[in-house]
Amino acid sequence: xxxxxxxxxNFAREQRWPLFFLLLxxxxxxxxxxxxxxxxxxxxxxxxxxxxxxSVTFGVFFxxxxxxxxxxxxxxxAVLSKGISRRQYILGLLTxxxxxLGIFCLCMGFTxxxxxxxxxxxxxxxxxxxxxxxxxxxxxxxxxxxxxxxLPPLFAAIxxxxxxxxxxxxxxxxxVVSRLVIPVYGLIxxxxxxxxxxxxxxxxxxxxxxxxxxxxxxxxxxxxFARRDLAVAAE
Amino acid sequence: MSAVxxxxxxxxxxxxxxxKRPIRALAGFSLSVERGEIFGFLGPNGAGKSTAIHLAxxxxxxxxxxxxxxxxRFGDVPTRRRVGFLAENVAxxxxxxxxxxxxxxxxxxxxxxxLTRAARAALxxxxxxxxxxRNLGQFSRGMVQRMGLAQALVNDPELLILDEPTSALDPAAxxxxxxxxxxxxxxxxxxxxxxxxxxxxxxxxxxxxxxxxGRVVRTGTLPALLETTDRVEIVAERVPSTMFSGAIxxxxxxxxTVSKQxxxxxxxxxxxxxxxxxxxxxxxxxxxxxxxELTSTNDDAAETRDERKA
Numbered sequence: 001x002x003x004x005x006x007x008x009x010n011f012a013r014e015q016r017w018p019l020f021f022l023l024l025x026x027x028x029x030x031x032x033x034x035x036x037x038x039x040x041x042x043x044x045x046x047x048x049x050x051x052x053x054x055s056v057t058f059g060v061f062f063x064x065x066x067x068x069x070x071x072x073x074x075x076x077x078a079v080l081s082k083g084i085s086r087r088q089y090i091l092g093l094l095t096x097x098x099x100x101l102g103i104f105c106l107c108m109g110f111t112x113x114x115x116x117x118x119x120x121x122x123x124x125x126x127x128x129x130x131x132x133x134x135x136x137x138x139x140x141x142x143x144x145x146x147x148x149x150x151l152p153p154l155f156a157a158i159x160x161x162x163x164x165x166x167x168x169x170x171x172x173x174x175x176v177v178s179r180l181v182i183p184v185y186g187l188i189x190x191x192x193x194x195x196x197x198x199x200x201x202x203x204x205x206x207x208x209x210x211x212x213x214x215x216x217x218x219x220x221x222x223x224x225f226a227r228r229d230l231a232v233a234a235e
Numbered sequence: 236m237s238a239v240x241x242x243x244x245x246x247x248x249x250x251x252x253x254x255k256r257p258i259r260a261l262a263g264f265s266l267s268v269e270r271g272e273i274f275g276f277l278g279p280n281g282a283g284k285s286t287a288i289h290l291a292x293x294x295x296x297x298x299x300x301x302x303x304x305x306x307x308r309f310g311d312v313p314t315r316r317r318v319g320f321l322a323e324n325v326a327x328x329x330x331x332x333x334x335x336x337x338x339x340x341x342x343x344x345x346x347x348x349x350l351t352r353a354a355r356a357a358l359x360x361x362x363x364x365x366x367x368x369r370n371l372g373q374f375s376r377g378m379v380q381r382m383g384l385a386q387a388l389v390n391d392p393e394l395l396i397l398d399e400p401t402s403a404l405d406p407a408a409x410x411x412x413x414x415x416x417x418x419x420x421x422x423x424x425x426x427x428x429x430x431x432x433x434x435x436x437x438x439x440x441x442x443x444x445x446x447x448x449g450r451v452v453r454t455g456t457l458p459a460l461l462e463t464t465d466r467v468e469i470v471a472e473r474v475p476s477t478m479f480s481g482a483i484x485x486x487x488x489x490x491x492t493v494s495k496q497x498x499x500x501x502x503x504x505x506x507x508x509x510x511x512x513x514x515x516x517x518x519x520x521x522x523x524x525x526x527x528e529l530t531s532t533n534d535d536a537a538e539t540r541d542e543r544k545a
Contacts (some may be wrong), residue, residue, distance in 0.1 A: 006342060013330075075328060078320075081318070082343045117459065199450075229295035
Protein backbone atom coordinates (compact mmCIF):
# COMPACT_ATOMS: atom_id res chain seq x y z
CA UNK A 1 0.00 0.00 0.00
CA UNK A 2 2.97 2.34 0.48
CA UNK A 3 3.23 3.26 -3.25
CA UNK A 4 -0.52 4.01 -3.23
CA UNK A 5 -0.12 6.44 -0.33
CA UNK A 6 2.92 8.01 -1.99
CA UNK A 7 0.93 8.66 -5.16
CA UNK A 8 -2.02 9.91 -3.10
CA UNK A 9 0.17 12.30 -1.12
CA ASN A 10 1.82 13.46 -4.31
CA PHE A 11 -1.57 14.10 -5.95
CA ALA A 12 -2.75 16.11 -2.95
CA ARG A 13 0.48 18.10 -3.05
CA GLU A 14 0.08 18.77 -6.78
CA GLN A 15 -3.47 20.02 -6.13
CA ARG A 16 -2.49 22.23 -3.19
CA TRP A 17 -3.31 25.48 -5.01
CA PRO A 18 -6.80 24.45 -6.19
CA LEU A 19 -7.43 23.17 -2.64
CA PHE A 20 -6.16 26.44 -1.17
CA PHE A 21 -8.61 28.45 -3.28
CA LEU A 22 -11.47 26.09 -2.38
CA LEU A 23 -10.66 26.60 1.29
CA LEU A 24 -10.58 30.37 0.76
CA UNK A 25 -14.20 30.00 -0.32
CA UNK A 26 -15.06 28.29 2.96
CA UNK A 27 -13.07 30.95 4.81
CA UNK A 28 -15.07 33.66 3.03
CA UNK A 29 -18.23 31.94 4.17
CA UNK A 30 -16.93 31.89 7.77
CA UNK A 31 -16.02 35.58 7.55
CA UNK A 32 -19.55 36.28 6.33
CA UNK A 33 -20.79 34.80 9.61
CA UNK A 34 -18.32 36.87 11.64
CA UNK A 35 -19.13 40.17 10.00
CA UNK A 36 -22.91 39.87 10.19
CA UNK A 37 -23.79 37.05 12.60
CA UNK A 38 -27.39 37.93 13.27
CA UNK A 39 -28.75 39.12 9.97
CA UNK A 40 -28.06 36.31 7.56
CA UNK A 41 -28.87 32.74 8.72
CA UNK A 42 -30.79 32.10 5.51
CA UNK A 43 -27.94 33.51 3.41
CA UNK A 44 -25.41 31.37 5.30
CA UNK A 45 -27.55 28.29 4.66
CA UNK A 46 -27.82 29.16 0.98
CA UNK A 47 -24.02 29.39 0.67
CA UNK A 48 -23.76 26.03 2.48
CA UNK A 49 -26.09 24.46 -0.10
CA UNK A 50 -24.11 25.98 -2.95
CA UNK A 51 -20.81 24.70 -1.54
CA UNK A 52 -22.32 21.21 -1.29
CA UNK A 53 -23.15 21.23 -5.01
CA UNK A 54 -19.80 22.76 -5.98
CA SER A 55 -17.83 20.16 -4.02
CA VAL A 56 -19.30 17.45 -6.27
CA THR A 57 -18.21 19.53 -9.27
CA PHE A 58 -14.68 19.56 -7.85
CA GLY A 59 -14.83 15.76 -7.84
CA VAL A 60 -15.55 15.88 -11.58
CA PHE A 61 -12.72 18.37 -12.10
CA PHE A 62 -10.13 16.28 -10.26
CA UNK A 63 -11.33 12.99 -11.78
CA UNK A 64 -11.33 14.21 -15.36
CA UNK A 65 -7.88 15.83 -15.34
CA UNK A 66 -5.72 13.56 -13.15
CA UNK A 67 -4.59 10.95 -15.70
CA UNK A 68 -4.54 13.38 -18.62
CA UNK A 69 -2.36 15.82 -16.73
CA UNK A 70 0.21 13.15 -15.91
CA UNK A 71 0.18 11.84 -19.48
CA UNK A 72 0.39 15.23 -21.17
CA UNK A 73 3.35 16.21 -18.99
CA UNK A 74 4.96 12.76 -19.51
CA UNK A 75 5.46 12.49 -15.74
CA UNK A 76 3.47 9.26 -15.77
CA UNK A 77 6.40 7.48 -17.47
CA ALA A 78 8.72 7.89 -14.48
CA VAL A 79 5.94 6.70 -12.14
CA LEU A 80 4.77 3.67 -14.11
CA SER A 81 8.34 2.57 -14.85
CA LYS A 82 8.60 1.69 -11.15
CA GLY A 83 7.32 -1.43 -9.46
CA ILE A 84 3.70 -0.38 -9.26
CA SER A 85 0.71 -1.70 -11.17
CA ARG A 86 -1.75 0.49 -13.01
CA ARG A 87 -4.41 -0.53 -10.48
CA GLN A 88 -2.24 0.86 -7.68
CA TYR A 89 -1.63 4.03 -9.67
CA ILE A 90 -5.38 4.60 -10.18
CA LEU A 91 -6.06 3.80 -6.51
CA GLY A 92 -3.33 6.29 -5.53
CA LEU A 93 -4.95 9.02 -7.62
CA LEU A 94 -8.38 8.22 -6.20
CA THR A 95 -7.06 8.19 -2.63
CA UNK A 96 -5.42 11.57 -3.32
CA UNK A 97 -8.73 12.93 -4.57
CA UNK A 98 -10.43 11.51 -1.46
CA UNK A 99 -7.85 13.31 0.66
CA UNK A 100 -8.29 16.69 -1.07
CA LEU A 101 -12.09 16.46 -1.12
CA GLY A 102 -12.09 15.12 2.46
CA ILE A 103 -10.14 18.17 3.66
CA PHE A 104 -12.65 20.40 1.90
CA CYS A 105 -15.68 18.58 3.36
CA LEU A 106 -14.09 18.61 6.83
CA CYS A 107 -13.47 22.37 6.72
CA MET A 108 -16.96 22.88 5.38
CA GLY A 109 -18.37 20.75 8.22
CA PHE A 110 -16.49 22.67 10.92
CA THR A 111 -17.53 26.01 9.49
CA UNK A 112 -21.15 24.87 9.21
CA UNK A 113 -21.07 23.58 12.81
CA UNK A 114 -19.91 26.98 14.04
CA UNK A 115 -21.89 29.17 11.68
CA UNK A 116 -25.18 27.31 11.25
CA UNK A 117 -25.17 25.56 14.64
CA UNK A 118 -25.77 28.90 16.32
CA UNK A 119 -29.04 29.23 14.41
CA UNK A 120 -30.32 25.82 15.48
CA UNK A 121 -29.04 23.74 12.58
CA UNK A 122 -29.08 20.02 13.54
CA UNK A 123 -25.37 19.20 13.99
CA UNK A 124 -25.81 15.40 14.20
CA UNK A 125 -27.47 15.41 10.78
CA UNK A 126 -24.85 17.81 9.50
CA UNK A 127 -21.88 15.50 10.12
CA UNK A 128 -23.57 12.45 8.64
CA UNK A 129 -24.50 14.74 5.76
CA UNK A 130 -20.81 15.65 5.42
CA UNK A 131 -19.93 11.96 5.22
CA UNK A 132 -22.61 11.58 2.53
CA UNK A 133 -21.23 14.62 0.69
CA UNK A 134 -17.69 13.23 0.79
CA UNK A 135 -19.04 9.90 -0.51
CA UNK A 136 -20.84 11.73 -3.34
CA UNK A 137 -17.62 13.60 -4.23
CA UNK A 138 -15.57 10.41 -4.19
CA UNK A 139 -18.16 8.52 -6.24
CA UNK A 140 -18.23 11.30 -8.83
CA UNK A 141 -14.42 11.44 -8.92
CA UNK A 142 -14.23 7.65 -9.31
CA UNK A 143 -16.80 7.63 -12.14
CA UNK A 144 -15.08 10.51 -13.95
CA UNK A 145 -11.67 8.91 -13.49
CA UNK A 146 -12.91 5.66 -15.05
CA UNK A 147 -14.36 7.59 -17.99
CA UNK A 148 -11.17 9.63 -18.39
CA UNK A 149 -9.20 6.42 -19.01
CA UNK A 150 -10.60 6.42 -22.54
CA LEU A 151 -12.16 9.87 -23.01
CA PRO A 152 -10.61 13.35 -23.10
CA PRO A 153 -11.26 15.38 -19.91
CA LEU A 154 -14.12 17.48 -21.30
CA PHE A 155 -15.98 14.47 -22.67
CA ALA A 156 -15.37 12.54 -19.45
CA ALA A 157 -16.92 15.43 -17.50
CA ILE A 158 -19.92 15.62 -19.85
CA UNK A 159 -20.40 11.84 -19.71
CA UNK A 160 -20.27 11.97 -15.90
CA UNK A 161 -22.93 14.67 -15.87
CA UNK A 162 -25.13 12.51 -18.08
CA UNK A 163 -24.56 9.31 -16.08
CA UNK A 164 -25.24 11.07 -12.77
CA UNK A 165 -28.16 13.03 -14.18
CA UNK A 166 -30.22 10.22 -15.71
CA UNK A 167 -30.75 8.17 -12.51
CA UNK A 168 -31.21 11.42 -10.61
CA UNK A 169 -33.99 12.42 -12.98
CA UNK A 170 -35.66 9.02 -12.64
CA UNK A 171 -35.32 9.16 -8.85
CA UNK A 172 -36.79 12.65 -8.85
CA UNK A 173 -39.81 11.25 -10.68
CA UNK A 174 -40.25 8.64 -7.96
CA UNK A 175 -38.32 5.59 -9.20
CA VAL A 176 -36.99 3.97 -6.00
CA VAL A 177 -34.34 1.70 -7.60
CA SER A 178 -32.79 4.63 -9.53
CA ARG A 179 -31.94 6.29 -6.24
CA LEU A 180 -29.32 3.57 -5.66
CA VAL A 181 -27.76 3.82 -9.14
CA ILE A 182 -24.84 6.30 -8.98
CA PRO A 183 -26.63 7.91 -6.01
CA VAL A 184 -24.92 11.31 -6.17
CA TYR A 185 -28.24 13.11 -6.23
CA GLY A 186 -29.63 11.04 -3.38
CA LEU A 187 -26.54 11.71 -1.27
CA ILE A 188 -26.51 15.49 -1.62
CA UNK A 189 -30.27 16.04 -1.84
CA UNK A 190 -30.78 16.31 1.97
CA UNK A 191 -27.96 18.87 2.16
CA UNK A 192 -29.27 20.91 -0.76
CA UNK A 193 -32.79 20.90 0.66
CA UNK A 194 -31.71 21.28 4.33
CA UNK A 195 -33.63 23.69 6.55
CA UNK A 196 -32.98 24.85 10.13
CA UNK A 197 -36.09 23.09 11.40
CA UNK A 198 -36.97 20.22 11.30
CA UNK A 199 -33.90 17.98 11.42
CA UNK A 200 -33.01 16.28 8.12
CA UNK A 201 -31.45 12.91 7.43
CA UNK A 202 -29.32 11.18 4.81
CA UNK A 203 -30.13 7.51 4.22
CA UNK A 204 -27.24 5.26 5.37
CA UNK A 205 -28.06 2.80 2.55
CA UNK A 206 -27.18 5.47 0.01
CA UNK A 207 -23.78 6.05 1.66
CA UNK A 208 -23.07 2.31 1.53
CA UNK A 209 -24.22 2.16 -2.11
CA UNK A 210 -22.03 5.18 -2.88
CA UNK A 211 -18.92 3.49 -1.47
CA UNK A 212 -19.63 0.18 -3.20
CA UNK A 213 -20.10 1.93 -6.55
CA UNK A 214 -17.00 4.11 -6.06
CA UNK A 215 -14.97 0.91 -5.57
CA UNK A 216 -16.64 -0.66 -8.62
CA UNK A 217 -15.68 2.36 -10.76
CA UNK A 218 -12.10 2.20 -9.46
CA UNK A 219 -11.93 -1.45 -10.53
CA UNK A 220 -13.41 -0.54 -13.92
CA UNK A 221 -10.92 2.32 -14.34
CA UNK A 222 -8.03 -0.01 -13.44
CA UNK A 223 -9.25 -2.69 -15.82
CA UNK A 224 -9.53 -0.29 -18.76
CA PHE A 225 -6.31 1.59 -17.97
CA ALA A 226 -4.30 -1.63 -17.66
CA ARG A 227 -5.39 -2.72 -21.15
CA ARG A 228 -4.74 0.41 -23.11
CA ASP A 229 -1.52 1.88 -24.41
CA LEU A 230 -0.15 4.77 -22.47
CA ALA A 231 -0.57 7.78 -24.73
CA VAL A 232 2.09 10.34 -23.89
CA ALA A 233 2.74 13.61 -25.68
CA ALA A 234 5.16 13.40 -28.60
CA GLU A 235 8.76 14.28 -27.82
CA MET B 236 25.56 -15.30 -21.58
CA SER B 237 21.83 -14.92 -20.97
CA ALA B 238 19.50 -12.39 -22.57
CA VAL B 239 18.20 -9.77 -20.17
CA UNK B 240 16.05 -8.13 -22.82
CA UNK B 241 14.57 -10.04 -25.69
CA UNK B 242 12.13 -9.06 -28.43
CA UNK B 243 10.71 -11.84 -30.55
CA UNK B 244 9.02 -10.97 -33.85
CA UNK B 245 7.17 -8.04 -32.34
CA UNK B 246 4.72 -6.08 -34.43
CA UNK B 247 3.24 -2.87 -33.12
CA UNK B 248 0.57 -1.00 -34.99
CA UNK B 249 -1.05 2.23 -33.91
CA UNK B 250 -4.68 1.98 -34.86
CA UNK B 251 -6.51 5.10 -35.90
CA UNK B 252 -10.16 6.02 -36.13
CA UNK B 253 -12.41 6.45 -39.13
CA UNK B 254 -10.96 3.65 -41.27
CA LYS B 255 -7.52 5.17 -41.72
CA ARG B 256 -4.71 2.67 -42.26
CA PRO B 257 -2.97 1.71 -39.02
CA ILE B 258 0.59 2.97 -38.63
CA ARG B 259 3.09 0.16 -38.24
CA ALA B 260 5.81 1.28 -35.83
CA LEU B 261 7.51 -2.10 -35.44
CA ALA B 262 7.41 -4.82 -38.08
CA GLY B 263 8.72 -8.21 -36.97
CA PHE B 264 11.17 -6.64 -34.54
CA SER B 265 13.60 -9.10 -32.93
CA LEU B 266 16.52 -8.25 -30.70
CA SER B 267 18.46 -9.77 -27.84
CA VAL B 268 20.50 -7.85 -25.25
CA GLU B 269 22.98 -9.88 -23.20
CA ARG B 270 23.77 -9.48 -19.52
CA GLY B 271 26.57 -7.08 -18.61
CA GLU B 272 26.88 -5.25 -21.93
CA ILE B 273 26.23 -1.69 -23.00
CA PHE B 274 23.95 -2.03 -25.97
CA GLY B 275 23.49 0.90 -28.34
CA PHE B 276 20.08 1.24 -29.95
CA LEU B 277 20.22 3.50 -32.99
CA GLY B 278 17.79 4.64 -35.60
CA PRO B 279 16.47 7.75 -37.31
CA ASN B 280 13.46 9.64 -35.95
CA GLY B 281 10.31 7.57 -36.31
CA ALA B 282 12.19 4.29 -36.67
CA GLY B 283 10.39 2.82 -33.65
CA LYS B 284 13.05 3.10 -30.93
CA SER B 285 10.82 4.67 -28.27
CA THR B 286 8.00 2.29 -29.17
CA ALA B 287 10.32 -0.68 -28.60
CA ILE B 288 11.41 0.74 -25.24
CA HIS B 289 7.85 1.53 -24.15
CA LEU B 290 6.81 -2.03 -25.02
CA ALA B 291 9.56 -3.44 -22.80
CA UNK B 292 8.45 -1.20 -19.92
CA UNK B 293 4.83 -2.31 -20.36
CA UNK B 294 3.57 1.15 -21.30
CA UNK B 295 1.95 -0.41 -24.35
CA UNK B 296 1.07 -3.86 -25.62
CA UNK B 297 2.38 -5.42 -28.83
CA UNK B 298 -0.04 -6.11 -31.67
CA UNK B 299 1.66 -9.50 -32.09
CA UNK B 300 4.83 -11.23 -30.95
CA UNK B 301 6.22 -11.28 -27.46
CA UNK B 302 9.24 -10.41 -25.43
CA UNK B 303 10.83 -10.74 -22.05
CA UNK B 304 12.82 -8.58 -19.69
CA UNK B 305 14.95 -10.16 -16.95
CA UNK B 306 13.20 -13.45 -17.57
CA UNK B 307 9.65 -12.13 -17.18
CA ARG B 308 7.11 -10.96 -19.74
CA PHE B 309 7.14 -7.29 -20.67
CA GLY B 310 5.41 -5.06 -18.13
CA ASP B 311 5.75 -7.48 -15.21
CA VAL B 312 5.43 -5.30 -12.10
CA PRO B 313 7.94 -7.01 -9.72
CA THR B 314 10.52 -7.12 -12.55
CA ARG B 315 10.30 -3.34 -13.03
CA ARG B 316 11.74 -2.95 -9.51
CA ARG B 317 15.00 -4.36 -10.94
CA VAL B 318 15.02 -1.95 -13.88
CA GLY B 319 15.99 1.71 -14.12
CA PHE B 320 14.30 3.71 -16.86
CA LEU B 321 14.96 7.19 -18.18
CA ALA B 322 12.47 8.51 -20.73
CA GLU B 323 13.39 10.88 -23.52
CA ASN B 324 12.62 14.48 -22.42
CA VAL B 325 12.15 13.24 -18.89
CA ALA B 326 9.51 15.02 -16.79
CA UNK B 327 9.43 14.73 -13.00
CA UNK B 328 7.25 16.17 -10.26
CA UNK B 329 8.52 19.51 -9.05
CA UNK B 330 9.73 18.88 -5.53
CA UNK B 331 13.00 19.24 -3.67
CA UNK B 332 15.61 17.12 -5.45
CA UNK B 333 16.17 14.65 -2.61
CA UNK B 334 12.44 14.41 -1.85
CA UNK B 335 11.75 13.68 -5.52
CA UNK B 336 14.32 10.87 -5.62
CA UNK B 337 12.95 9.49 -2.33
CA UNK B 338 9.47 9.52 -3.91
CA UNK B 339 10.61 7.49 -6.92
CA UNK B 340 12.64 5.16 -4.71
CA UNK B 341 9.60 4.69 -2.48
CA UNK B 342 7.52 3.65 -5.49
CA UNK B 343 10.06 0.86 -5.98
CA UNK B 344 9.54 -0.43 -2.45
CA UNK B 345 12.52 1.23 -0.74
CA UNK B 346 11.93 2.80 2.66
CA UNK B 347 13.60 4.05 5.83
CA UNK B 348 17.37 4.28 6.10
CA UNK B 349 17.82 2.19 2.96
CA LEU B 350 15.82 4.74 0.94
CA THR B 351 17.78 7.66 2.40
CA ARG B 352 21.08 5.99 1.58
CA ALA B 353 19.93 5.02 -1.94
CA ALA B 354 18.59 8.52 -2.71
CA ARG B 355 21.84 10.18 -1.62
CA ALA B 356 23.93 7.66 -3.56
CA ALA B 357 21.85 8.24 -6.69
CA LEU B 358 22.23 12.03 -6.39
CA UNK B 359 25.93 11.59 -5.81
CA UNK B 360 26.26 9.39 -8.90
CA UNK B 361 24.93 12.19 -11.12
CA UNK B 362 26.83 14.89 -9.22
CA UNK B 363 23.67 16.55 -7.86
CA UNK B 364 24.28 16.08 -4.13
CA UNK B 365 24.94 19.80 -3.65
CA UNK B 366 21.57 20.63 -5.23
CA UNK B 367 19.56 18.19 -3.10
CA UNK B 368 17.65 20.92 -1.24
CA ARG B 369 16.63 22.85 -4.36
CA ASN B 370 13.29 22.44 -6.11
CA LEU B 371 13.25 20.78 -9.52
CA GLY B 372 11.27 23.75 -10.85
CA GLN B 373 14.42 25.85 -10.53
CA PHE B 374 16.59 23.39 -12.47
CA SER B 375 17.89 23.76 -16.01
CA ARG B 376 16.96 21.16 -18.64
CA GLY B 377 20.32 19.44 -18.19
CA MET B 378 19.92 19.26 -14.41
CA VAL B 379 16.45 17.73 -14.79
CA GLN B 380 17.99 15.19 -17.14
CA ARG B 381 20.56 14.29 -14.47
CA MET B 382 17.72 14.00 -11.93
CA GLY B 383 16.05 11.65 -14.39
CA LEU B 384 19.17 9.51 -14.34
CA ALA B 385 19.22 9.63 -10.52
CA GLN B 386 15.63 8.36 -10.29
CA ALA B 387 16.57 5.56 -12.69
CA LEU B 388 19.54 4.60 -10.51
CA VAL B 389 17.89 4.88 -7.08
CA ASN B 390 16.86 1.22 -6.90
CA ASP B 391 20.33 -0.06 -7.92
CA PRO B 392 18.91 -1.67 -11.09
CA GLU B 393 20.25 -4.71 -12.89
CA LEU B 394 19.12 -3.28 -16.22
CA LEU B 395 19.21 0.39 -17.21
CA ILE B 396 17.05 1.47 -20.12
CA LEU B 397 18.02 4.96 -21.19
CA ASP B 398 16.29 6.89 -23.96
CA GLU B 399 18.54 9.76 -25.08
CA PRO B 400 20.21 10.21 -21.68
CA THR B 401 22.66 12.90 -22.80
CA SER B 402 20.52 14.93 -25.21
CA ALA B 403 20.26 18.01 -22.95
CA LEU B 404 23.67 17.77 -21.31
CA ASP B 405 26.75 19.94 -21.79
CA PRO B 406 30.03 18.25 -22.88
CA ALA B 407 31.36 17.90 -19.32
CA ALA B 408 28.13 16.29 -18.12
CA UNK B 409 28.17 13.97 -21.14
CA UNK B 410 31.62 12.76 -20.19
CA UNK B 411 30.37 12.21 -16.63
CA UNK B 412 27.40 10.16 -17.89
CA UNK B 413 29.70 8.16 -20.13
CA UNK B 414 31.90 7.34 -17.14
CA UNK B 415 28.79 6.48 -15.14
CA UNK B 416 27.67 4.01 -17.82
CA UNK B 417 31.11 2.39 -17.88
CA UNK B 418 31.01 2.10 -14.07
CA UNK B 419 27.58 0.46 -14.34
CA UNK B 420 29.02 -2.10 -16.73
CA UNK B 421 31.92 -2.78 -14.34
CA UNK B 422 29.33 -3.47 -11.63
CA UNK B 423 27.71 -6.06 -13.88
CA UNK B 424 24.70 -4.00 -14.87
CA UNK B 425 23.30 -4.09 -18.38
CA UNK B 426 22.71 -0.80 -20.18
CA UNK B 427 20.30 -0.45 -23.09
CA UNK B 428 21.11 2.92 -24.57
CA UNK B 429 19.04 4.65 -27.22
CA UNK B 430 20.82 7.68 -28.60
CA UNK B 431 21.23 9.90 -31.63
CA UNK B 432 24.72 10.85 -30.53
CA UNK B 433 26.67 8.30 -32.53
CA UNK B 434 30.05 9.44 -31.23
CA UNK B 435 28.86 8.67 -27.69
CA UNK B 436 27.59 5.26 -28.71
CA UNK B 437 30.87 4.53 -30.46
CA UNK B 438 32.78 5.34 -27.28
CA UNK B 439 30.86 3.21 -24.78
CA UNK B 440 28.82 0.50 -26.48
CA UNK B 441 29.87 -3.13 -26.81
CA UNK B 442 27.23 -3.92 -29.38
CA UNK B 443 24.77 -1.86 -31.38
CA UNK B 444 21.59 -2.44 -33.31
CA UNK B 445 20.47 -0.11 -36.06
CA UNK B 446 16.75 0.19 -36.51
CA UNK B 447 15.03 1.45 -39.61
CA UNK B 448 11.32 1.47 -40.31
CA GLY B 449 10.50 -0.84 -37.44
CA ARG B 450 13.10 -3.50 -38.21
CA VAL B 451 16.63 -4.18 -37.07
CA VAL B 452 18.74 -3.72 -40.21
CA ARG B 453 22.11 -4.48 -38.60
CA THR B 454 23.31 -5.69 -35.24
CA GLY B 455 26.73 -6.67 -33.94
CA THR B 456 29.86 -5.56 -32.15
CA LEU B 457 31.25 -2.21 -33.20
CA PRO B 458 34.55 -3.52 -34.62
CA ALA B 459 32.69 -6.05 -36.76
CA LEU B 460 30.18 -3.51 -37.99
CA LEU B 461 32.67 -0.79 -38.79
CA GLU B 462 35.21 -2.93 -40.56
CA THR B 463 34.62 -3.34 -44.29
CA THR B 464 35.89 -6.62 -45.60
CA ASP B 465 36.76 -5.68 -49.17
CA ARG B 466 39.12 -2.70 -48.88
CA VAL B 467 42.43 -1.96 -47.19
CA GLU B 468 44.24 1.30 -46.59
CA ILE B 469 47.96 1.29 -47.47
CA VAL B 470 50.42 3.92 -46.24
CA ALA B 471 53.73 3.99 -48.12
CA GLU B 472 56.88 6.11 -48.20
CA ARG B 473 59.08 7.22 -51.09
CA VAL B 474 56.46 6.64 -53.78
CA PRO B 475 54.77 9.36 -55.86
CA SER B 476 51.08 9.96 -55.08
CA THR B 477 50.33 9.79 -58.81
CA MET B 478 51.21 6.11 -58.80
CA PHE B 479 47.80 5.03 -57.44
CA SER B 480 44.44 6.50 -58.31
CA GLY B 481 42.87 8.42 -55.44
CA ALA B 482 46.14 8.46 -53.45
CA ILE B 483 46.75 11.36 -51.07
CA UNK B 484 50.22 12.71 -50.26
CA UNK B 485 50.76 13.53 -46.60
CA UNK B 486 54.32 14.86 -46.25
CA UNK B 487 56.70 12.07 -47.20
CA UNK B 488 53.90 9.50 -47.08
CA UNK B 489 51.29 8.47 -49.59
CA UNK B 490 47.95 7.00 -48.50
CA UNK B 491 45.63 5.07 -50.77
CA THR B 492 43.00 2.36 -50.61
CA VAL B 493 42.67 -0.72 -52.76
CA SER B 494 40.46 -3.78 -52.72
CA LYS B 495 41.74 -6.82 -50.86
CA GLN B 496 42.27 -8.64 -54.15
CA UNK B 497 44.58 -5.83 -55.34
CA UNK B 498 46.47 -5.57 -52.03
CA UNK B 499 49.40 -7.85 -52.92
CA UNK B 500 49.87 -6.29 -56.35
CA UNK B 501 49.82 -2.75 -54.86
CA UNK B 502 52.43 -3.62 -52.23
CA UNK B 503 54.69 -5.19 -54.89
CA UNK B 504 54.38 -2.04 -56.98
CA UNK B 505 55.51 0.05 -53.98
CA UNK B 506 58.50 -2.23 -53.46
CA UNK B 507 59.36 -2.22 -57.19
CA UNK B 508 59.62 1.56 -57.03
CA UNK B 509 62.01 1.26 -54.02
CA UNK B 510 59.23 2.49 -51.76
CA UNK B 511 58.47 1.23 -48.29
CA UNK B 512 55.14 0.03 -46.99
CA UNK B 513 54.49 1.66 -43.59
CA UNK B 514 51.11 0.10 -42.80
CA UNK B 515 48.29 -1.95 -44.24
CA UNK B 516 44.95 -1.76 -42.42
CA UNK B 517 41.40 -2.75 -43.17
CA UNK B 518 39.32 0.31 -43.98
CA UNK B 519 37.02 1.25 -41.05
CA UNK B 520 33.91 3.24 -41.56
CA UNK B 521 32.69 5.62 -38.91
CA UNK B 522 29.46 4.67 -37.18
CA UNK B 523 27.89 7.73 -38.75
CA UNK B 524 28.76 6.48 -42.25
CA UNK B 525 27.36 3.05 -41.48
CA UNK B 526 24.22 4.56 -39.92
CA UNK B 527 23.56 6.78 -42.93
CA GLU B 528 24.28 3.95 -45.35
CA LEU B 529 21.86 1.56 -43.66
CA THR B 530 19.07 3.97 -42.87
CA SER B 531 19.14 5.87 -46.17
CA THR B 532 19.11 2.61 -48.14
CA ASN B 533 16.00 1.60 -46.26
CA ASP B 534 14.37 4.98 -46.67
CA ASP B 535 15.12 4.96 -50.40
CA ALA B 536 13.67 1.46 -50.73
CA ALA B 537 10.55 2.55 -48.88
CA GLU B 538 10.19 5.62 -51.09
CA THR B 539 10.54 3.45 -54.18
CA ARG B 540 7.85 1.09 -52.79
CA ASP B 541 5.57 4.03 -52.10
CA GLU B 542 6.13 5.44 -55.59
CA ARG B 543 5.27 2.07 -57.11
CA LYS B 544 2.08 1.85 -55.02
CA ALA B 545 1.13 5.36 -56.11
